[in-house]
Amino acid sequence: MIYIHIPFCKQKCSYCNFHFSTSLNLKDEMISAMAKEINLRQNELENKTLKSLYFGGGTPSLLKVDDLKFLIDEVLKYHTFDPNIEITLEANPDDLSQSFLKELSNTEFNRLSIGTQSFFEPDLKMMNRAHNSEEAESSIKRAQDFGFENISIDLIYGSPTSNMKIWKENLQKTIDLKVPHISSYALTVEPQTALHQWVLSNKIVKPNESEQNEEFYFMSGFLKENGFEHYEISNFAKPGFHSKHNSAYWNYNEYLGIGPSAHSYNGRTKRSWNIANNSKYIQEIASNKLPLETEILSEKEQFNEMVMIGLRTIWGMNFPKLKQKISEELFQKAEISINQKLADGFLVLENDFLKIPEKHWFLSDGIASDLFLV
Ligand code: SF4
Known part of the structure; x- marks a missing residue:
């Protein structure tokens, strides 16, 4: 894309x-x-x-x-x-x-x-x-x-x-x-x-x-x-x-962003964003430089991103895939808050997918951030 x-x-x-x-x-x-x-x-x-x-x-x-x-x-x-x-x-x-x-x-x-x-x-x-x-x-x-x-x-x-x-x-x-x-x-x-x-x-x-x-x-x-x-x-x-x-x-596919301030993602761990300044963007490109900054997502950041994006959709977040993203130790940590949200009814687990019930969708950003690994 x-x-x-x-x-x-x-x-x-x-x-x-x-x-x-x-x-x-x-x-x-x-x-x-x-x-x-x-x-x-x-x-x-x-x-x-x-x-x-x-x-x-x-x-x-x-x-x-x-x-x-x-x-x-x-x-x-x-x-x-x-x-x-x-x-x-x-x-x-x-x-x-x-x-x-x-x-x-x-x-x-x-x-x-x-x-x-x-x-x-x-x-x-x-x-x-x-x-x-x-x-x-x-x-x-x-x-x-x-x-x-x-x-x-x-x-x-x-x-x-x-x-x-x-x-x-x-x-x-x-x-x-x-x-x-x-x-x-x-x-x-x-x-x-x-x-x-x-x-x-x-x-x-x-x-x-x-x-x-x-x-x-x-x-x-x-x-x-x-x-x-x-x-x-x-x-x-x-x-x-x-x-x-x-x-x-939402499916974490790779995408390429062209133009000032556009973001790109390689579908795995690398993310970058172009400079948000029109004249600097033009100057850098003119000298064959890519006007971007790059970051490599840590395990925790990948997990947090999957949670943030996945929980916004009707399909939810693939629980086994989430488990694969992080170490056993981190997963055990994440599981504590996930289980709490499941017990409180802010999350449900259906066919391996974690979802926020629709009646709580308006609160989704808060629910997701409570699950973040810090
Ligand atoms: S200022 Fe431009 S980008 Fe922002 S909402 Fe208006 S039309 Fe869209």
């Missing part, structure tokens, strides 16, 4: 602390640098047949379709595509114009992940999104008119500008629009964001956790009634529309 990080955005959303720049000055140099990184790292993936190619960001839909196509062709120089490859473009509603979609429909892209976030104008304004509620809806319809069936939308719940009634309307709209995949996250207040400043200066109330909890469980029940599988804490899919990209992460 390859992930390509496009580090540009039109404007800064109030809650976001991802890596991006709102200036497009370095766009052309960035695309050339990424093409070169694809070349420099052509031998990094063991499996050269890709099942997923994902353009994320940032806002990849800010690029011209020709630029996106150019990067796909660069990937194709060194890798082959599985016949059922998923090629995803993260796109913001305001970028999905008729002309953009028309061009895009003539490329290899077969999946769109649209940053809708909400269909409710006050939510979008508070989040400082570049689109309005009309564009939130019309962009999805337009994409469908151009033949994109495999569409995921992002939705944010628990916003101080929303409430349960609005959240229900957002979800109903999603059903009416016949979108087959949803990724949904609670609004969180991250450091160094406008939202954080507003909360500190009492300009806005902090998102309420118990309301978020209620909205989460309402969403889970409602989407299941409407034919979705709640297959990961934040992800819902109609049959046949699970995200291959996400599934590769």
